[in-house]
Amino acid sequence: MRWLQKVRAVFILAYMFSVLWIVRNLLSLIYLFFAPFTVLFLLYVSVGSEVLPYALVGAYIMTLVEAGVDTIGDAAWHRLEIKFQDVMVASPVSETAYMLAEALSELLYASPALVILSIFIFQIKPNLLTLGTILAITLLVWLSTSALGFFISTYMPNIRNAWQISLLIGLILAVLPPVFYPIEQVPEPLLWLAYIPPTTHAAIILRDSIGLTSSMNVTYSWLILLAYTIAFLLLATYRARWREK
Amino acid sequence: MAEIFECRNLTKIYKSSEKRGLENVSFKMPSRGILTLLGRNGAGKTTLLRIATTQLLPTSGSVTVLGLDVVSEAKKVRERISVLPQEGRPFPPLTPWDHIYYTLLARGLSRAEAKARAKKVLEDLDLVEYAKVAADKLSGGLRQRTLLAMALSTYAELVFLDEPTLGVDAVNQRKIWSLIKDYCKKHGSVVLTTNSISEAEVLSDYIVVLNRGRVVAKGTVDELKAMVPYRFRVDVSEGFSKEELSSYGKVVVVGGRMRVLLDDEADARELASDAVKRRVSALVSPTTLEDIFIDLVQEGGV
Numbered sequence: 001m002r003w004l005q006k007v008r009a010v011f012i013l014a015y016m017f018s019v020l021w022i023v024r025n026l027l028s029l030i031y032l033f034f035a036p037f038t039v040l041f042l043l044y045v046s047v048g049s050e051v052l053p054y055a056l057v058g059a060y061i062m063t064l065v066e067a068g069v070d071t072i073g074d075a076a077w078h079r080l081e082i083k084f085q086d087v088m089v090a091s092p093v094s095e096t097a098y099m100l101a102e103a104l105s106e107l108l109y110a111s112p113a114l115v116i117l118s119i120f121i122f123q124i125k126p127n128l129l130t131l132g133t134i135l136a137i138t139l140l141v142w143l144s145t146s147a148l149g150f151f152i153s154t155y156m157p158n159i160r161n162a163w164q165i166s167l168l169i170g171l172i173l174a175v176l177p178p179v180f181y182p183i184e185q186v187p188e189p190l191l192w193l194a195y196i197p198p199t200t201h202a203a204i205i206l207r208d209s210i211g212l213t214s215s216m217n218v219t220y221s222w223l224i225l226l227a228y229t230i231a232f233l234l235l236a237t238y239r240a241r242w243r244e245k
Numbered sequence: 246m247a248e249i250f251e252c253r254n255l256t257k258i259y260k261s262s263e264k265r266g267l268e269n270v271s272f273k274m275p276s277r278g279i280l281t282l283l284g285r286n287g288a289g290k291t292t293l294l295r296i297a298t299t300q301l302l303p304t305s306g307s308v309t310v311l312g313l314d315v316v317s318e319a320k321k322v323r324e325r326i327s328v329l330p331q332e333g334r335p336f337p338p339l340t341p342w343d344h345i346y347y348t349l350l351a352r353g354l355s356r357a358e359a360k361a362r363a364k365k366v367l368e369d370l371d372l373v374e375y376a377k378v379a380a381d382k383l384s385g386g387l388r389q390r391t392l393l394a395m396a397l398s399t400y401a402e403l404v405f406l407d408e409p410t411l412g413v414d415a416v417n418q419r420k421i422w423s424l425i426k427d428y429c430k431k432h433g434s435v436v437l438t439t440n441s442i443s444e445a446e447v448l449s450d451y452i453v454v455l456n457r458g459r460v461v462a463k464g465t466v467d468e469l470k471a472m473v474p475y476r477f478r479v480d481v482s483e484g485f486s487k488e489e490l491s492s493y494g495k496v497v498v499v500g501g502r503m504r505v506l507l508d509d510e511a512d513a514r515e516l517a518s519d520a521v522k523r524r525v526s527a528l529v530s531p532t533t534l535e536d537i538f539i540d541l542v543q544e545g546g547v
Contacts, residue, residue: 012350020338082333086295088351091323092352094320244301245302
């Protein structure tokens with residue numbers, strides 16, 4: 001399959017997995033659309049408007065993470081229940097194209113919420129740097145969490161496990177680490193732990209772009225996030241070789 | 246000229262359970278046609294099919310598809326095959342049209358070509374009136390036909406169908422059989438798995454009978470029929486002990502009934518007449534592929 005055909009296959013499959021679903025069944029969109037705004041509302045009511053910039057960054061990254069880790073459930077469902085992966089294995093569609101289609105479809109489900117949240121974030125400091133940072137963070141967090149999701153999904157023996165694990169990974173990546181709050185608030189003995197998740201660094205970078213600076217050097221955060229993305233992509237590509245042993 | 250499909254000393258041992266899925270399986274499909282992998286549940290049919298379609302690695306031995314090795318030349322194999330997986334399901338909100346059209350586009354066909362093929366296969370499988378109906382509103386048989394349509398619309402040189410008529414009613418089963426035969430005439434070869442003897446008998450150019458991961462028989466329908474040295478069978482419902490029946494011929498148990506396989510017509514008549522004397526029914530008929538299958542795979546009744 002030529003390069004252009006591969007790209008075409010990615011978009012066609014992603015369209016099948018997401019747009020056709022959304023058009024026929026709007027309910028499939030509802031959770032990813034409302035979840036971030038529910039958290040925003042909760043923080044606004046319980047803490048106040050001063051946390052809104054932090055909460056917006058947190059909600060944006062949480063939505064990206066949820067879209068990424070949803071790949072665990074959907075890819076496992078396509079493999080174990082629908083058996084669509086079997087159909088694709090026995091076809092000219094490459095494993096990378098299939099994996100990217102799974103990831104892109106999840107991004108499409110999350111895109112309505114992401115567009116609205118990104119507009120709010122951009123309003124805080126409307127310049128090209130903010131816009132560029134939002135786009136770059138979107139790409140890196142989406143790619144890294146989707147790749148991680150696809151990698152994990154290949155180990156799932158059944159769909160119930162896949163759903164449970166995706167919820168757990170979502171909590172570990174988007175709720176526990178300093179994504180909704182500044183890293184300086186993490187108690188000193190736990191600080192080293194807070195630096196481990198890639199989402200911590202995504203939040204540091206995005207907050208920095210809207211003027212919420214932290215003690216962490218942003219360049220390091222970029223490098224760490226990039227390293228995570230490459231590592232997760234390599235892991236996913238390794239596991240996406242279709243063939244079971 | 247390369248074989249269409251060939252297995253050489255193929256063995257599969259599952260790492261997780263140490264279970265032998267296939268053991269030293271060897272056979273070949275020399276020319277275009279329909280090859281049926283026939284066997285009971287758990288015989289190894291799906292394992293073999295998954296190895297052939299490049300989804301599962303063999304433990305040892307080799308498989309070639311259209312002359313290509315499924316391990317070292319997997320990419321080339323994938324471009325020339327398609328598959329109907331066992332117990333697959335369509336996406337609930339997507340229609341038969343969506344399934345066929347978009348998978349054809351993903352395989353690299355142009356829009357016009359995909360459209361024409363989708364239309365044709367929907368007509369062939371009597372799915373036109375359901376073309377725009379969401380899969381979750383379709384019956385089990387229609388869903389299975391949708392999945393079959395996806396596989397057949399590819400016009401692949403070799404199509405693998407894992408139990409293609411599973412959950413399909415008798416009338417549509419026959420339609421599917423004729424479509425599979427038609428596919429073979431026009432587009433390419435078919436390898437299918439089934440545990441239905443009638444399906445194997447109607448469709449197959451070659452049959453490979455698997456039992457517990459081993460090949461127990463292979464050949465054309467006629468060659469298989471010639472393998473068993475019995476021309477007649479007598480079904481007896483009651484009134485005889487197994488020992489009594491053994492004196493007439495080979496006794497097998499089918500669905501709780503005793504069946505005697507014998508070669509001598511006089512013995513068959515004698516057994517029938519004995520049954521009449523005992524006022525029990527006995528049905529004499531020529532042996533079929535079913536008898537051969539049961540004889541090959543049965544250990545202690547089915």
